[in-house]
Each structure stands twice: as C-alpha cells, then as structure tokens.
Amino acid sequence: MISYATLVTFFVYFVFLMAVGIYFYRRTSNLEDYLLGGRGMGSWVTALSAQASDMSGWLLMGLPGAVYLWGINQSWIAIGLGIGTFFNWLLVAPRLRMYTGKLHSMTLSGFLGERFGDPTGLIRIISALITLLFFTIYASSGLVAAGKLFVAMFGMHYAIAVIVGAVVMILYTFLGGFLAVCWTDLFQGLLMFIAIIVVPIVGLQHAGGMSAIGRSIVEKGLSTSLFTSGSGIAGIVAIISTMAWGLGYFGQPHILARFMGIKSIKELPKSMTIAMIWVVVSLTGAVIVGLIGTAVVPGLSGGNEEKVFILMIDGLFNPWLGGVLLAAILAAIMSTIDSQLLVSSSALTEDFYKHIIRKEASDKELIWVGRICVLIIALIALFLALNPNSTVLGLVSYAWGGFGAAFGPAVLMALFSRKTGWQSILGGIVVGTVVLVIWKNLGLGSVMYEIVPGFLANFLTVFLLNFKFGQQNERILSEFDEVEQSIAKA
Incomplete structure (x- = not known):
C-alpha cells in the first residue's frame, strides 16, 4: 500500500526542485551562466555539487547491492574512489x-582542443561525440535507479516510474542550467550525507549488533575480508580491477565542470576538505549498509540486491522520516543525471552548434539550443532505461570507465605536460576508447575492469606519438608557462 506520508514528502521535494529551476531561469542571461554559472560558485556549493553529481544512485543502490551480493571485498571500489577523489581535487x-579560465573554455572538449592548439577541430568533435555516447548510457543508469525506487515504494509500473523521474529532472535542468543543478546538488548532497549516516546506525541496532551481522555474512558464504578475492595473481588482479574505479575521476566531464565553475582557486582547499569528509563518510556508510542489509533484509536476489537500502528504510522508519530518507536516494540519482544532461547539452551547443553550425549565434539563441539539447538527450536516455533488466552498477561502470579511458590521460597531460602535441592527444583518446569498447564487448571485463587497459593504452599511445608529434607551437608553450607561473603564485 502506498504511504500517504511518503507521497507528500516526494511531492514537496519535487516542488522544491521545480522552484529552484524557475528561480535560476530568471538569473541566466548568457551561455557561460547556463553552462558554468558565470564561474562564480563558492566552496560549499562546488564541493557538495561535485561529490553529489559524482556518486549518483549507485552510491545508495549499486555499491550497497554489490557488497550485499559478494561481501567486504567490494570495498576496494570505495577505497579506489576515495583515493581518486583526493588526487582529483589536489592535482x-x-x-x-x-587553464580553462585563461582560455575561456566552457566544455572539456573545447578545453582539450584549445589547450593543444588542434587546427583541425578533431579533438573537440571526437571528444564531444564520446561525451554524448557515454553520458547517454550514464544518464540511463540514473533513470533505471529512479524506476526501481518508484516501483519498490509505490508499486508503479516500471516504465511509468522511469518516465516520472525523467520529467522532473528534465524540467529543472531545462530551466535553470548550471546554477539550478549546482544549488539543487548542494541540498541533495546534504540529504544523502544524512541518510548514509542514519540508516546504518538504526540498521545496526535492529540487526542485533555486529555479531549478528557477522553470522549473517558467514551463513551466506560472502567475502569476510578485503583479501579474499582469490589467491596469488588472481587476487591481485581482482583488487586492481576494483580499485581502478579511482582512475575514472580524471576524465569525468560532469565533475571537472565543477572545478571550471568555482569562483577562485583560493576556494579550492576549503572545497577539497568538505568534499573529502563527505566522500569518506558516504562511501563507508554505503559499504556498511550492504553488510547490515544481509541481516535486516535477507534473501534478496535476481537484481533486487540493489534495493537493499530502499527496503531497509521502508522496514525501519516511520513513513514521514522514511519519506525523507528515500528522497535522499532520489537526490543521489537526480544530482548526477542533471549534471550529465547539462554537460551533454554543453557538448552539442558549444562544440557543434556554435563552432560548426552557427558561429554567429547569440547568447539567447545558444541558451535555448542548450535547453532543447537537454530534452533530446534525456529522451534517448529514457528509451535506453526502459529495459527493466538493466543494473545500475553495470551501466555506471561502463560509462565511468569510458570517460576515464578516453579523457583521463588527456586531462593529466594537458595540465602537466608541456611538450605534448595535439596529434598525440587525439591518438590517445581514440585508442583508449576503442580498447575499452573492444575489451568490454569481448567479455574481458570479468577478468579486469575495462578502464585499466583503456587508460594504459591511451597513455602509451600519447607517450609514443610524442616522439614524432611533440608540441612545437610557441603560443601553446607560452600559455603553459604562464599557467604554471600563476599556479606557483596562487
């Protein structure tokens, strides 16, 4: 039976999101406002927006489900992500x-093309196409999570549940752009943080303490140690494969956009501190939820493992408080999809429409093109998400790995390598992406997460091509030196 209290909670939450979208609709006057918030975001908004958009529905559904299904050894995913987060903020x-402020870049694709002085525009175009491909898959994972949430809580038909989630996200992203996305992410990040602390505490008490949970884990035959993934080389490969999620951070356009939009690099140390506290607590809480769930809601199977957090809330809390905590799951989902829709829209608007189709387009025209692109991409993601057999973690891992393999080495070389040429970067992006896709489709992802061979192939390609195509453009070399000097003074 549908809870009246939960319905009211979700309705109020939806109204809040719409209000934010309308508020910032009136404060978006040019394309930089719509795509990067005028590069004026503060430390708190930047930190929580970056991490909330990073973690998505997989934090409260995919990761607890993986731990519930396989055990403690899945914690290596969380460890890898924590390390990746730290170095992403630091480096x-x-x-x-x-660099993006100096070059006036508004998208990652545009930055890479301008940073390396690509005269052909191929880096921008191919990067934008890769962004659209993997973000469509990524956004569909969020809609799958939303669908599963609404089915579990309200007994809705899966297709209708997915459509409801899509409509809400489309509307406030369509209206308010980057500012609406970041400010809703701030609220949603706080809501997720509260939920991931409260639910494990109550669940632990309900389960009867750590000893009861330990017995449940042993009875199910799950991993009870970080180092039980296998023996010898097989165990090492399994650990590397799960920790490799951390490599993905360097190439995620929706996270990197937060760095591009902050007011000043002087805000970054404070942002980094906030972000790291949020990440460590949230990842730890998600792992604990998966373990406690084996005792609180035993017997989940057939893909329902990803509902462990939902079912724990439903069984342990009164409808009003439960509604608020369930809204945190919806917050996790929406905080990522809205970012993905916006970055995908940015790629179409800035990298295709403005630079190829209508170079003389006005800001007002570009904003509306961006909004239409949000709608188009969301509809494609919605179509992909209508398959009820899709898993949240499976879709996220493919898209996350795709961005990491395609863009991670390129971003690192852009920021730390003075002599890298545009031909090398273009070759690395193409090779990294192709290797990842082939590895995935050959079924080798069960042996090693596809981001590892893709990332390494990208780096190796850039390294080898640099012997032939090192950077020779004096303007590009001078820009790199100027940025290095500015960083040293900051």
Whole structure:
C-alpha cells in the first residue's frame, strides 16, 4: 500500500526542485551562466555539487547491492574512489580552473582542443561525440535507479516510474542550467550525507549488533575480508580491477565542470576538505549498509540486491522520516543525471552548434539550443532505461570507465605536460576508447575492469606519438608557462 506520508514528502521535494529551476531561469542571461554559472560558485556549493553529481544512485543502490551480493571485498571500489577523489581535487582542480579560465573554455572538449592548439577541430568533435555516447548510457543508469525506487515504494509500473523521474529532472535542468543543478546538488548532497549516516546506525541496532551481522555474512558464504578475492595473481588482479574505479575521476566531464565553475582557486582547499569528509563518510556508510542489509533484509536476489537500502528504510522508519530518507536516494540519482544532461547539452551547443553550425549565434539563441539539447538527450536516455533488466552498477561502470579511458590521460597531460602535441592527444583518446569498447564487448571485463587497459593504452599511445608529434607551437608553450607561473603564485 502506498504511504500517504511518503507521497507528500516526494511531492514537496519535487516542488522544491521545480522552484529552484524557475528561480535560476530568471538569473541566466548568457551561455557561460547556463553552462558554468558565470564561474562564480563558492566552496560549499562546488564541493557538495561535485561529490553529489559524482556518486549518483549507485552510491545508495549499486555499491550497497554489490557488497550485499559478494561481501567486504567490494570495498576496494570505495577505497579506489576515495583515493581518486583526493588526487582529483589536489592535482586537477586548481590547474583546470586556471587553464580553462585563461582560455575561456566552457566544455572539456573545447578545453582539450584549445589547450593543444588542434587546427583541425578533431579533438573537440571526437571528444564531444564520446561525451554524448557515454553520458547517454550514464544518464540511463540514473533513470533505471529512479524506476526501481518508484516501483519498490509505490508499486508503479516500471516504465511509468522511469518516465516520472525523467520529467522532473528534465524540467529543472531545462530551466535553470548550471546554477539550478549546482544549488539543487548542494541540498541533495546534504540529504544523502544524512541518510548514509542514519540508516546504518538504526540498521545496526535492529540487526542485533555486529555479531549478528557477522553470522549473517558467514551463513551466506560472502567475502569476510578485503583479501579474499582469490589467491596469488588472481587476487591481485581482482583488487586492481576494483580499485581502478579511482582512475575514472580524471576524465569525468560532469565533475571537472565543477572545478571550471568555482569562483577562485583560493576556494579550492576549503572545497577539497568538505568534499573529502563527505566522500569518506558516504562511501563507508554505503559499504556498511550492504553488510547490515544481509541481516535486516535477507534473501534478496535476481537484481533486487540493489534495493537493499530502499527496503531497509521502508522496514525501519516511520513513513514521514522514511519519506525523507528515500528522497535522499532520489537526490543521489537526480544530482548526477542533471549534471550529465547539462554537460551533454554543453557538448552539442558549444562544440557543434556554435563552432560548426552557427558561429554567429547569440547568447539567447545558444541558451535555448542548450535547453532543447537537454530534452533530446534525456529522451534517448529514457528509451535506453526502459529495459527493466538493466543494473545500475553495470551501466555506471561502463560509462565511468569510458570517460576515464578516453579523457583521463588527456586531462593529466594537458595540465602537466608541456611538450605534448595535439596529434598525440587525439591518438590517445581514440585508442583508449576503442580498447575499452573492444575489451568490454569481448567479455574481458570479468577478468579486469575495462578502464585499466583503456587508460594504459591511451597513455602509451600519447607517450609514443610524442616522439614524432611533440608540441612545437610557441603560443601553446607560452600559455603553459604562464599557467604554471600563476599556479606557483596562487
């Protein structure tokens, strides 16, 4: 039976999101406002927006489900992500903000093309196409999560549930752009943080303590140690494969856009501290939820493992508080999809429409093109999400790996390599993406997460091509030196 209290909670939450979208609709006057918030975001908004958009529905559904299904050894995913987050803020954030501000870049694709002085425009175009491909898959994962949430809570038909989630996300992203996305992410990040602390505490008490949970894990035959993935080389490969999620951070356009939009690099140390506290607590909580769930809601199978967090809330809390906590799951889902829709729209608007179709387009025209692109991409993702057999973690892992393999080495070389040429970067992006896709489609992902061979192939390609195509453009070399000097002074 549908809970009246939960319905009211979700309705109020939807109204809040719409209000934010309408509010920022009136404060978006040019394309930079719509895509990057005028590069004026503060430390709190930047930190929580980056991490909320990073973690998505997989934090409260995919990761707990994986731990519930296989055990503690899945914690290596969380460890890898924590390490990746740290180095992304430490190494990438300040240089990317400085460099994109200097070049007036509004998309990752545009930055890579301008940074390396690509005269053909191929880096921008191919990067934008890769962005559209993997973000469509990524966004569909969020809609799958939303569908599963609404089915579990309200007994809705899966297709209708997916459509309802899509409509809400489309509307406030369509209206308010980057500012609406970031400010809703701030609220949603706080809501997720509260939920991931409260639910494990109550669940632990309900389960009867750690000893009861330990017995449940042993009875199910799940991994009870970080180092039980296998023996010898097989165990090492399994650990590397799961930790390799952390490599993906360097190439995620929706996270990197937050670094590009912060007011000043002087805000970054505070943002990094906030982000790291949020990440460590949230990832730890998600792993604990999966373990506690084996005792609180035993017997889940057939893909229902990803509902463990939902079912724990439904069984442990009164409808009003439960409605708020369930809204946190919806927040996790929406905080990522809205970012993905916006970055995909940015790629179409800035990298195709403005630079290829209508170079003389006005800001007002570009904003509306961006909004139409949000709608188009969302409809494609919606179509992909209508398959009820899709798993959240499976879709996220493919898209996350795709971005990491395609863009991770390119971003690192852009920020730290003075002599890399545009031909090398273009070759690396293409090779990294192709290797990842082939590896995935050959079924080798069960042996090693596809981001690893894709990332390494990208880096190796850039390294080898640099012997032939090192950077020779004096303007590009001078820009790199100027950014390095600015970083040193900051």
